[in-house]
Amino acid sequence: MKIAVIGTGALGGTFATLLARAGHDVTVTARGAGLAAIRADGIRLTGGFGEAHARPTALERLVETPELTLVCTKAQDAAAAIAGNAAVLDGSPVIVVQNGLDGVATASRLLPRSECFGALSIIAANYTSPGRVTITTPAPTYLGRGSGPADAQAARWRDVLAEAVPTRVIDNFVGAQWTKLVVNMLNSLPAITGLSVQEVVDHSGLRRVLTASMRETVRVGMRRGVRFGALQGLGDARLRLFSRLPLALGQALPRMMRARMGDVPNLGSTLQSLRRGQRTEIDFLNGAVVREAGLAGLASPVNVLLTALVHEVETSGSALTPAEVCARFATLSLR
Numbered sequence: 001m002k003i004a005v006i007g008t009g010a011l012g013g014t015f016a017t018l019l020a021r022a023g024h025d026v027t028v029t030a031r032g033a034g035l036a037a038i039r040a041d042g043i044r045l046t047g048g049f050g051e052a053h054a055r056p057t058a059l060e061r062l063v064e065t066p067e068l069t070l071v072c073t074k075a076q077d078a079a080a081a082i083a084g085n086a087a088v089l090d091g092s093p094v095i096v097v098q099n100g101l102d103g104v105a106t107a108s109r110l111l112p113r114s115e116c117f118g119a120l121s122i123i124a125a126n127y128t129s130p131g132r133v134t135i136t137t138p139a140p141t142y143l144g145r146g147s148g149p150a151d152a153q154a155a156r157w158r159d160v161l162a163e164a165v166p167t168r169v170i171d172n173f174v175g176a177q178w179t180k181l182v183v184n185m186l187n188s189l190p191a192i193t194g195l196s197v198q199e200v201v202d203h204s205g206l207r208r209v210l211t212a213s214m215r216e217t218v219r220v221g222m223r224r225g226v227r228f229g230a231l232q233g234l235g236d237a238r239l240r241l242f243s244r245l246p247l248a249l250g251q252a253l254p255r256m257m258r259a260r261m262g263d264v265p266n267l268g269s270t271l272q273s274l275r276r277g278q279r280t281e282i283d284f285l286n287g288a289v290v291r292e293a294g295l296a297g298l299a300s301p302v303n304v305l306l307t308a309l310v311h312e313v314e315t316s317g318s319a320l321t322p323a324e325v326c327a328r329f330a331t332l333s334l335r
């Protein structure tokens with residue numbers, strides 16, 4: 001099958017390489033150093049999905065309509081990346097592999113004639129240098145669209161992606177985006193401190209802040225009328241219970257996520273952007289919680305501060321120590 005991947009970083013590189021290994025005819029779009037590296041030596045993947053080397057066609061923009069396209073940019077780049085290829089993409093099926101709440105809606109707006117799906121990936125992929133990706137956790141990817149039951153088209157694309165990585169089709173994709181948003185509370189503290197996700201969860205003070213940010217996200221979702229979708233053993237009943245437990249007990253959730261992640265350090269995709277000197281996706285992660293809280297008439301002080309601290313580190317270029325982070329949260333009552 002002719003498959004295009006737009007945005008060939010950590011996840012895009014993973015999908016492109018493994019879909020090529022499965023025998024698909026893969027074209028990727030990239031730019032600058034990434035494009036030059038892929039043209040020179042293809043994409044090399046190491047880690048949890050094994051060793052793989054693919055030599056996909058690499059272009060700045062697509063020139064012909066693929067049978068399936070995966071959009072794998074960070075959320076802040078998705079609109080420009082899709083618009084830049086809209087002339088050939090509109091009318092053909094697109095899967096947006098992205099965290100945050102907005103990916104599928106952005107694609108549907110820019111490609112009104114396309115069927116647009118979303119994929120939520122629990123894979124932890126580290127873009128070590130242009131054209132090089134290491135998988136630190138080989139976890140499943142969840143595919144779907146809308147708030148209803150999974151449909152036959154989603155199941156068809158699941159079958160294609162499953163040739164590359166473990167992929168499941170899910171009901172209530174919109175609710176699952178919220179569940180993934182709760183999981184992505186794992187991203188901001190590594191970006192602020194420079195620590196891995198595992199080190200953050202292992203630090204008692206940072207773990208309290210992390211747990212409070214997750215619980216705040218669940219409370220905002222509940223107030224917005226969200227029914228959390230099933231993802232990685234999490235779902236509506238479990239998350240609602242998590243938001244009501246005493247904070248100390250709630251810390252079992254990030255500990256469970258950490259245990260599933262294994263011990264190979266996971267930087268998270270947000271810290272990886274900072275390490276490459278790029279702006280982060282934070283306004284679409286913790287920032288999305290702040291936006292949704294505003295719409296619900298709720299305060300979201302933990303997510304407001306986490307978003308601000310990531311922007312502070314983006315601007316200063318200097319990480320904060322765990323003690324400095326805890327001091328910045330000292331005046332908030334974490335719950």
Ligand SMILES: NC(=O)C1=CN([C@@H]2O[C@H](COP(=O)(O)OP(=O)(O)OC[C@H]3O[C@@H](n4cnc5c(N)ncnc54)[C@H](OP(=O)(O)O)[C@@H]3O)[C@@H](O)[C@H]2O)C=CC1
Binds near residue numbers: 008084
């Ligand atoms: N990495 C991970 O482990 C996981 C990531 N995710 C989510 O997946 C999504 C992708 O993340 P990730 O793979 O880490 O991101 P990366 O930053 O590693 O890769 C994104 C790629 O998109 C490219 N890009 C940006 N704008 C354009 C454009 N206009 N045209 C073409 N290419 C463009 C970037 O190029 P350049 O390098 O030139 O900027 C970069 O190579 C995010 O939403 C992330 O939150 C979800 C689960 C795990």
Ligand SMILES: CC(C)(CO)C(=O)C(=O)O
Binds near residue numbers: 123183186197
């Ligand atoms: C699940 C997690 C934290 C995996 O790294 C992720 O989604 C990310 O890094 O953006």
